[in-house]
Amino acid sequence: MSLRIALADDQALVREGLKALLRDLDGIEVVAEAEGGEELLAQIETTSPDLVLSDIRMPGVDGIELTRRLGEVRPDLPVILLTTFDDAELTLKAAEAGARGFLLKDVSPEELEDVIRRVAGGETVLQPVTSRVVRARYAYSDDRVPVEGFSPREIEILRLLAGGYSNREIANTIFLAEGTVKNYVSEILEKLETRDRTRAVLKAITLRII
Incomplete structure (x- = not known):
């Protein structure tokens, strides 16, 4: 095809x-x-x-x-x-x-x-975006790689977040309950020390996690 x-x-x-x-x-x-x-x-x-x-x-x-x-x-x-x-x-x-x-x-x-x-x-x-530019615009506390790594499922969800998918759309795409996706997103934000999805995606891109 x-x-x-x-x-x-x-x-x-x-x-x-x-x-x-x-x-x-x-x-x-x-x-x-x-x-x-x-x-x-x-x-x-x-x-x-x-x-x-x-x-x-x-x-x-x-x-x-x-x-x-x-x-x-x-x-x-x-x-x-x-x-x-x-x-x-x-x-x-x-x-x-x-x-x-x-x-x-x-x-x-x-x-x-x-x-x-x-x-x-x-x-x-x-x-790649320099961490200096990201920090200047989004005021991250630091640009260190998270101490705790990301599972393949979390990487998959991060990529879908980068594509603008909502929790419901992610759930439908990878066949999980919407509540489960919400929990994954919360864990991702915590690991990246960011308060919202956009900053999480930008930090993940900057650090080449995705």
């Missing part, structure tokens, strides 16, 4: 280049393309893609807003954002919006394919 991609970039040349690259990859098909987020949202309703690959900076509905809106209507649909800017703030915004991947446009074709397949498989692959 092919992996169906929806593609958005306001630069036609970049969009055509990405399409050509994706066509050469086994089992990957571009089923929708647009020059902006609003247009792509409309196409997603009729094309049912498995993953969205979008530029982060576009006129109108940009990649961040596109990701937020998809989180409301299609929380199961992973988004990878691309940018020409090496900006830690953009990475943080992408994570907050629910993006599952964040890459610079100078990434190699091999790296892009690897990230697409990993994100489609449920992983979160965001460009």
Whole structure:
């Protein structure tokens, strides 16, 4: 079964280049393309893609807003954002919006394919954010690796949290009771010494736990 991609970039040349690259990859098909987020949202309703690959900076509905809106209507649909800017703030915004991947446009074709397949498989692959930037914005008490490690189940739940899933959606995805998921999330927050899900995800990404 092919992996169906929806593609958005306001630069036609970049969009055509990405399409050509994706066509050469086994089992990957571009089923929708647009020059902006609003247009792509409309196409997603009729094309049912498995993953969205979008530029982060576009006129109108940009990649961040596109990701937020998809989180409301299609929380199961992973988004990878691309940018020409090496900006830690953009990475943080992408994570907050629910993006599952964040890459610079100078990434190699091999790296892009690897990230697409990993994100489609449920992983979160965001460009590392320096702990200095995270601490300045979110005031973590420290950036030490938690003393207590994380179980495979907790890592799985952290990745779903990074994708913007609610406790109920996580429960349905991994076949657990919603109350059990809530307990896992509480344990994760305690281990990471964070008070909410967004900070937990950002700290986990910063420390490369996910």
